[in-house]
Amino acid sequence: MKYTKATNYALxxxxxxxxxxxxxxxxxxxxxxIQKVSPTYLSKVLTTLVKAGLxxxxxxxxxxxxxxKDVEDITxxxxxxxxxxxxxxxxxxxxxxxxxxxxxxxxxxxxxAEKKMEEHLHSQTIALVLQKIDQRVSDYLKxxxx
Amino acid sequence: MKYTKATNYALxxxxxxxxxxxxxxxxxxxxxxIQKVSPTYLSKVLTTLVKAGLxxxxxxxxxxxxxxKDVEDITxxxxxxxxxxxxxxxxxxxxxxxxxxxxxxxxxxxxxAEKKMEEHLHSQTIALVLQKIDQRVSDYLKxxxx
DNA sequence: CTATTATAGACTCATCGAATCTATAATAAG
DNA sequence: CTTATTATAGATTCGATGAGTCTATAATAG
Numbered sequence: 001m002k003y004t005k006a007t008n009y010a011l012x013x014x015x016x017x018x019x020x021x022x023x024x025x026x027x028x029x030x031x032x033x034i035q036k037v038s039p040t041y042l043s044k045v046l047t048t049l050v051k052a053g054l055x056x057x058x059x060x061x062x063x064x065x066x067x068x069k070d071v072e073d074i075t076x077x078x079x080x081x082x083x084x085x086x087x088x089x090x091x092x093x094x095x096x097x098x099x100x101x102x103x104x105x106x107x108x109x110x111x112x113a114e115k116k117m118e119e120h121l122h123s124q125t126i127a128l129v130l131q132k133i134d135q136r137v138s139d140y141l142k143x144x145x146x
Numbered sequence: 147m148k149y150t151k152a153t154n155y156a157l158x159x160x161x162x163x164x165x166x167x168x169x170x171x172x173x174x175x176x177x178x179x180i181q182k183v184s185p186t187y188l189s190k191v192l193t194t195l196v197k198a199g200l201x202x203x204x205x206x207x208x209x210x211x212x213x214x215k216d217v218e219d220i221t222x223x224x225x226x227x228x229x230x231x232x233x234x235x236x237x238x239x240x241x242x243x244x245x246x247x248x249x250x251x252x253x254x255x256x257x258x259a260e261k262k263m264e265e266h267l268h269s270q271t272i273a274l275v276l277q278k279i280d281q282r283v284s285d286y287l288k289x290x291x292x
Numbered sequence: 293c294t295a296t297t298a299t300a301g302a303c304t305c306a307t308c309g310a311a312t313c314t315a316t317a318a319t320a321a322g
Numbered sequence: 323c324t325t326a327t328t329a330t331a332g333a334t335t336c337g338a339t340g341a342g343t344c345t346a347t348a349a350t351a352g
Binding site for chain 2: 001002003004005007008009011012015034035036076084087089090091092093094096103105106109110112113114116117118119120121124128129132133136
């Protein structure tokens with residue numbers, strides 16, 4: 001069980017878009033170069049984010065992608081669910097007259113566990129990531145100065 | 147991203163073994179029939195549980211599989227990690243001179259989220275599942291009587 | 293009108309989950 | 323000891339899907 005690379009690209013791209021001046025868009029080419037992935041493939045991933053309402057796109061010169069809302073309002077869960085979908089991680093496969101999946105206690109426990117993960121992903125925004133980057137840069141500059 | 151069916155079979159089998167009288171073993175055939183899966187495939191899954199030290203096996207007549215410790219001491223996490231392995235769910239793929247995976251904040255957040263899930267899976271034992279089954283049966287019998 | 297950019301669809305390739313099949317080894321019972 | 327029973331190991335197969343390519347189309351700024 002692993003997250004797909006698409007999720008990887010999506011999260012990093014969203015974080016990068018969060019670094020741009022507000023309202024400014026960037027094309028898929030530079031985004032793809034940074035992440036060492038093909039532009040056509042990355043555009044597929046980003047299109048799913050557009051459809052999920054996380055980013056907005058514009059074709060033509062001066063087009064590209066940009067965030068549609070503040071980084072404070074974009075959670076990890078938003079991005080991940082847009083890419084990975086909403087199906088539960090675990091799905092009980094045992095189904096007979098004495099045990100139906102709707103009431104499987106194993107299923108229930110697995111759902112609870114997944115929910116714990118989701119709660120954390122919902123609490124973590126892209127803004128927090130950018131803050132940590134700022135902090136690291138700041139610390140680095142201080143150490144240089146000192 | 148999904149848990150494999152092997153995890154599904156492993157959890158249900160462990161729970162079933164927990165229902166057997168202490169010390170009693172059961173062959174792979176009946177276990178496979180219950181779960182509607184081929185005996186050879188299920189045996190592969192169970193062999194990984196043997197190697198993980200969760201169950202014990204014996205060949206020959208009167209052989210089969212049985213638990214090696216109390217259901218109170220077998221957690222969901224034990225079973226899942228035995229089958230799924232220990233690799234993190236997320237692995238940052240962005241690696242260059244300004245961003246190395248070791249220090250990726252996205253990676254860190256994803257690891258934290260995974261840990262939340264694991265903590266819950268570690269807190270939930272097979273014994274808890276069996277207790278819930280007992281309770282359900284008890285409730286059912288009461289409703290029949292009433 | 294043209295260069296630039298995103299979108300869509302068909303297609304390919306490799307990986308891996310999910311088995312199956314067969315052969316081998318170990319054990320209890322007769 | 324022999325035989326039936328059971329687990330283990332390895333090779334192999336099959337299908338689904340992740341990951342990506344390629345090409346064509348549509349939209350937009352200049």
